[in-house]
Amino acid sequence: MGFFDLTFEPDRDFRLLLMALFLPLVGYVIQISVGRFLPRKGDWLLTTGMGLAMIITVRGLFQAISAVSAGEEFFHNSKDAGIGFSWLYSSGVGDGVQNVVAGVLYDPLGAALFAVVGVVSFLVHLFSTGYMKGDRRYHIFFANISLFTFAMLGLVLSDNLLFLFIFWELMGLMSYLLIGHFSHDPDSHRINHAARACKKAFLTTRVGDVCLFIGMMMFYNEFGTFDFKGLWEATTNAVAANGGEWPAWMTVAGLFVFGGTVGKSAQFPLHIWLPDAMEGPTPVSAMIHAATMVAAGVFLLGRTFPMLSPDVLGVVTAVGATTAIFAATIGMTVFDIKGVLAYSTISQLGFMVAAIGCGGIGLVAGLFHMVTHACFKACLFLCAGSVIHGCHHEQDMRNMGGLKAKMRTTYKTWLVGTLALTALVPIAGWWSKDEILGATRITNMVWGSEILLALGVLVAGMTAFYMWRATYMTFGGEHRGEGEPHESPKVMTIPLQVLAVFSIFIGFVGIPDGTFGSAKTNWFEGWLHHWHLKGTPGAEMVWPLAIIATAVAFAGFFVARGMYRGSDGKDPLPEKLGGVWKLWNNLYYIDAFYLFLVKRVQQGIAKACWFFERWILIQGVINNLSQAVRVTGDRLRRVQTGRLGGYVTSFMLGAAIVALLVLLQVGLLSGGQASAGGK
Amino acid sequence: MGIEAYVAVSAALFALGIVCILVRRNILYVLFGIEMILNAANINFVAFNRFNGDGLEGRMFAVFVIILAAAEAAVALAIVLNVFHLFHSVTPSEVDRLRE
Numbered sequence: 152m153g154f155f156d157l158t159f160e161p162d163r164d165f166r167l168l169l170m171a172l173f174l175p176l177v178g179y180v181i182q183i184s185v186g187r188f189l190p191r192k193g194d195w196l197l198t199t200g201m202g203l204a205m206i207i208t209v210r211g212l213f214q215a216i217s218a219v220s221a222g223e224e225f226f227h228n229s230k231d232a233g234i235g236f237s238w239l240y241s242s243g244v245g246d247g248v249q250n251v252v253a254g255v256l257y258d259p260l261g262a263a264l265f266a267v268v269g270v271v272s273f274l275v276h277l278f279s280t281g282y283m284k285g286d287r288r289y290h291i292f293f294a295n296i297s298l299f300t301f302a303m304l305g306l307v308l309s310d311n312l313l314f315l316f317i318f319w320e321l322m323g324l325m326s327y328l329l330i331g332h333f334s335h336d337p338d339s340h341r342i343n344h345a346a347r348a349c350k351k352a353f354l355t356t357r358v359g360d361v362c363l364f365i366g367m368m369m370f371y372n373e374f375g376t377f378d379f380k381g382l383w384e385a386t387t388n389a390v391a392a393n394g395g396e397w398p399a400w401m402t403v404a405g406l407f408v409f410g411g412t413v414g415k416s417a418q419f420p421l422h423i424w425l426p427d428a429m430e431g432p433t434p435v436s437a438m439i440h441a442a443t444m445v446a447a448g449v450f451l452l453g454r455t456f457p458m459l460s461p462d463v464l465g466v467v468t469a470v471g472a473t474t475a476i477f478a479a480t481i482g483m484t485v486f487d488i489k490g491v492l493a494y495s496t497i498s499q500l501g502f503m504v505a506a507i508g509c510g511g512i513g514l515v516a517g518l519f520h521m522v523t524h525a526c527f528k529a530c531l532f533l534c535a536g537s538v539i540h541g542c543h544h545e546q547d548m549r550n551m552g553g554l555k556a557k558m559r560t561t562y563k564t565w566l567v568g569t570l571a572l573t574a575l576v577p578i579a580g581w582w583s584k585d586e587i588l589g590a591t592r593i594t595n596m597v598w599g600s601e602i603l604l605a606l607g608v609l610v611a612g613m614t615a616f617y618m619w620r621a622t623y624m625t626f627g628g629e630h631r632g633e634g635e636p637h638e639s640p641k642v643m644t645i646p647l648q649v650l651a652v653f654s655i656f657i658g659f660v661g662i663p664d665g666t667f668g669s670a671k672t673n674w675f676e677g678w679l680h681h682w683h684l685k686g687t688p689g690a691e692m693v694w695p696l697a698i699i700a701t702a703v704a705f706a707g708f709f710v711a712r713g714m715y716r717g718s719d720g721k722d723p724l725p726e727k728l729g730g731v732w733k734l735w736n737n738l739y740y741i742d743a744f745y746l747f748l749v750k751r752v753q754q755g756i757a758k759a760c761w762f763f764e765r766w767i768l769i770q771g772v773i774n775n776l777s778q779a780v781r782v783t784g785d786r787l788r789r790v791q792t793g794r795l796g797g798y799v800t801s802f803m804l805g806a807a808i809v810a811l812l813v814l815l816q817v818g819l820l821s822g823g824q825a826s827a828g829g830k
Numbered sequence: 831m832g833i834e835a836y837v838a839v840s841a842a843l844f845a846l847g848i849v850c851i852l853v854r855r856n857i858l859y860v861l862f863g864i865e866m867i868l869n870a871a872n873i874n875f876v877a878f879n880r881f882n883g884d885g886l887e888g889r890m891f892a893v894f895v896i897i898l899a900a901a902e903a904a905v906a907l908a909i910v911l912n913v914f915h916l917f918h919s920v921t922p923s924e925v926d927r928l929r930e
Contacts, residue, residue: 794922795922796851796852796923799848800852803848
């Protein structure tokens with residue numbers, strides 16, 4: 152019955168999905184052309200459009216839920232319904248007809264992320280109408296954030312790797328523009344920081360993008376298709392044809408594809424852009440950390456998962472685990488409230504990536520964590536935005552404090568987000584994190600599952616520590632900064648409350664089966680049961696593990712409470728940690744190392760190239776060559792006397808020689824003929 | 831009278847033309863020399879056509895050469911006029927500005 156009918160009808164529903172996809176794009180076009188002349192600079196237009204898109208995305212999610220709970224296969228490709236956009240058609244070169252058709256793939260994973268993107272993006276739009284008030288490029292900001300949403304929605308809906316890549320790149324561009332939003336604002340005291348940060352984000356993610364492109368083309372070269380379904384089937388066939396062994400090239404290609412995730416999802420060693428991306432406006436940070444950029448990397452892993460060989464998955468786990476511990480340690484030493492959240496995101500992404508590397512259950516756990524994390528990290532970021540707004544654009548936690556009484560709503564929602572992130576029973580993060588820890592039992596990684604497990608538990612403790620450190624420094628004690636902090640307007644606090652509610656309840660969709668008797672409780676796993684996930688063991692509640700992880704998280708809480716309760720803005724951690732603090736606070740000197748690489752090594756190579764070009768190529772080859780031509784020409788000029796007599800004489804001499812030669816030849820021939828003819 | 835007489839006249843005319851080009855300093859004589867060479871060729875065309883061929887090809891070529899010679903003379907005389915205008919001389923060896 153129309154819109155509220157939840158059975159999936161391809162004809163109607165693909166059009167609706169495409170409408171949700173293109174609403175932000177249409178909004179962008181209107182906003183960028185006439186936005187500045189509209190009342191309120193057009194923010195209401197885009198927010199309304201995004202709200203409509205959100206309704207469609209949420210409806211799609213309910214369709215997926217109703218189909219899955221009825222036990223149906225929920226896997227829709229618009230090409231089966233004849234909806235597709237033929238791009239790149241060529242016939243008869245090489246392997247025959249090549250045709251790349253873009254379609255929509257709508258499956259449970261896509262539906263889940265589509266809805267997350269829709270909801271978070273709408274709330275971010277709403278929040279921005281308050282947070283960005285008075286910004287001189289207000290209308291541009293809204294246009295860009297809409298296009299950013301469009302790129303992510305398109306990426307989620309793409310049914311082939313090529314279009315995923317196109318949207319992926321568009322997202323890279325939009326993140327560049329949005330992180331650098333303040334670089335156009337002459338009033339901003341951080342104008343240079345913003346310019347540097349957006350450049351850094353763009354270039355760093357570019358490294359990953361190139362890797363993804365190479366991996367994608369390797370798969371295309373071998374399998375001749377970009378479609379996910381075609382690639383999955385071709386992979387199964389290729390492995391079967393190879394006697395159950397994965398071909399070596401697939402490992403290489405898989406590693407390149409994973410390189411894309413490393414760039415976009417800020418995994419070690421390409422994580423350096425994400426903390427700097429904090430220079431962008433806070434709503435953008437919330438988008439990047441919850442709904443768009445970093446989720447795209449994990450989503451890519453989810454989509455290409457069947458194509459990743461066990462060796463690749465081992466590397467994935469290793470990189471993820473390294474990132475998780477590495478970012479968590481840095482997160483404990485940062486003073487910027489958004490910086491803490493940024494490193495926390497990197498660390499949690501490491502968790503997800505490590506889990507996905509563990510195989511089937513891990514994939515479910517990792518994607519589940521991606522969804523729960525999107526809710527509470529968006530909540531935390533918008534809280535941080537509200538705090539920064541309330542403290543007159545102060546970001547250093549040492550100059551905050553005492554906000555508990557001044558900003559009640561923000562404090563409460565922040566608390567919910569923190570509890571979800573630090574995995575308190577039974578809020579969101581608890582379920583997903585424990586599923587990840589449970590999944591490490593079946594890792595392929597060389598280190599062995601015990602070490603991975605220990606790392607996971609350790610990171611859980613660190614997470615609790617740095618989040619409570621941030622909480623006590625920001626909200627506890629007395630206010631230390633200048634000016635009087637104030638609570639943010641309703642338009643900003645309502646999104647916080649919505650996200651806080653999500654953060655509390657979202658975890659319940661993924662309770663492992665069998666936790667409460669025999670009831671089917673892991674809806675999320677049920678959603679993800681594609682054909683390629685069938686037969687993998689389901690997640691289980693590993694109670695001892697859950698209890699240990701929770702206990703460690705509580706330990707982290709109590710340590711933080713002991714050190715920062717009633718904090719006066721001084722951090723006792725540096726004295727306690729000594730040299731280690733210095734290492735962590737300097738980000739393991741990785742940024743410094745990259746800077747060294749650029750300044751010394753790359754500049755050195757550039758100088759050598761310059762020397763070669765200037766003195767060997769230009770001076771040695773080109774100048775000498777032109778000199779030689781000039782000298783030769785000078786000599787040859789003397790041949791041209793300009794005297795006609797000389798010309799005629801030499802012409803005649805040449806003609807005489809030719810005539811003589813001809814005569815000699817003819818004479819020889821006629822002599823032969825003469826003797827033959829007897830004359 | 832065989833073809834040898836015609837070829838002999840043609841060769842003599844050709845030699846005269848070459849000598850004319852080589853020894854005379856006036857550019858007009860050079861043009862005369864060229865005309866002589868062309869007409870030496872014409873005699874050959876006609877003679878060989880008369881003695882060896884059965885068509886009109888040789889004679890047709892001779893007509894074409896005459897037309898060509900007329901065109902060449904027109905262009906050459908125009909050049910000579912311009913050269914005289916610029917250099918006040920019709921001696922080829924004095925027109926050597928391009929060498930510099």
